[in-house]
C-alpha cells in the first residue's frame with residue numbers, strides 16, 4: 349500500500365479566490381492599488397483599528413519600508429531577537445544599522461523584555477518585537493522601555509494576524525507593524541505582506557516609499573497635477589491579482605481560524621500525555637494572549653532527539669521542520685560579531701524545536717497519523 353505523504357504546509361483555497369481574480373481582470377486594473385488592494389486595506393484597517401494598512405509584496409518588503417521610514421543611518425543600532433527569520437534583521441542591516449541581538453524567554457520564545465534595557469545605547473533607534481507563533485511579546489514592558497528611552501517599536505507580526513495581547517490586536521502596538529501573506533501563513537496570496545501604520549505621521553512618506561519614491565498616490569488623488577521623484581523608495585506594491593486572491597482568504601478569516609484552532613487543540617490534547625512522559629515541552633500561551641493558531645511546535649529534550657524525531661516522521665512520509673537557526677551564529681551574524689553563548693536560550697531552543705504539519709486543510713485522519721507516529725517514537 350502506498351502511503352500518501354503529509355506535507356508540512358499546503359496552501360488551501362477557501363472559495364472565492366478565482367472568482368475575484370476574474371473580477372480583477374474584468375475591472376482592467378491588475379497592477380497595484382486596484383479595487384481588491386483597496387478592499388484588503390479597508391478590511392485590515394477596520395478589523396484591526398490601525399490608521400493605515402498598505403499591502404506589500406512580502407513581509408520582508410514591509411520590514412524594509414519600516415527601516416526606510418525610521419531614517420536609519422549607518423551606525424544606528426536596532427535591538428532584535430536572534431531567534432527569528434532573516435528578514436527581521438536584514439531589512440535594517442540593509443540601511444546600515446547594526447543589529448544588537450537580544451535573547452528570548454524560555455517560555456514564549458519571544459524577546460526577553462528583562463534583557464532589553466542593558467542593550468540600549470545612545471545609538472539605539474528601535475526594538476523589533478517578533479510575536480513568535482503569533483503569541484504576543486510583553487508589549488506593556490517593551491513599550492514602556494521604548495518610551496523611556498525615546499526609541500521606536502516595530503512589530504514583526506508575520507505569524508500573528510488577528511492574535512491579541514491583553515485584548516488588543518497584535519500589530520497595533522508599535523508605530524509600525526508588518527504582516528506576511530506567504531504561503532505558509534494563515535491567510536495567503538503566495539507571496540505578500542502588509543505594512544500597518546499606527547503613527548499617522550508615517551503615512552504620507554510610506555505611500556511615497558511604496559511607489560518607487562514618487563508622489564504618485566497624491567497624483568491619483570488629484571492633490572498634485574503631475575507626479576515626480578520625491579524620496580527614496582522602491583516597488584513594494586503587489587498586483588491586484590494577488591490582492592484579489594488574498595481578499596478571498598481574509599473574507600473567510602473566521603472559517604480559517606476556527607479550522608486552525610481545531611487542529612492546534614487536537615495536537616495539544618493528543619500529545620500532552622506523551623510530551624510530559626518524554627520530557628517534551630508543548631507551546632506555552634500566557635492567559636493574557638489570544639493566539640491566532642499559526643503553528644504547533646514542540647521543544648524536544650535534545651538536538652539528537654529532535655533530529656531523530658524528524659527522521660522517524662520522514663520515514664513515515666510525514667514532513668516536520670525546524671527553525672530558526674540563531675541569526676547571531678549565522679555566517680552573516682558572525683561577521684557582525686556574533687559568537688556562541690551570546691543568546692543561550694535561543695541556542696538551546698533552536699536545537700530542540702520541531703514544527704508539526706499545520707495547514708487549514710489538514711484532515712483529522714492525517715493528524716491522527718502524525719500523532720500516532722509520534723506516540724511510536726521512543727528515542728525522546
Ligand SMILES: Cc1ncc(COP(=O)(O)O)c(C=O)c1O
Nearest residue numbers: 406407408433435506528529530
Ligand atoms: C518572523 C518573520 N518575519 C518575516 C518573515 C518574512 O516574510 P515574507 O516571506 O512574507 O517576506 C517571516 C517568514 O516566514 C517570518 O517568520
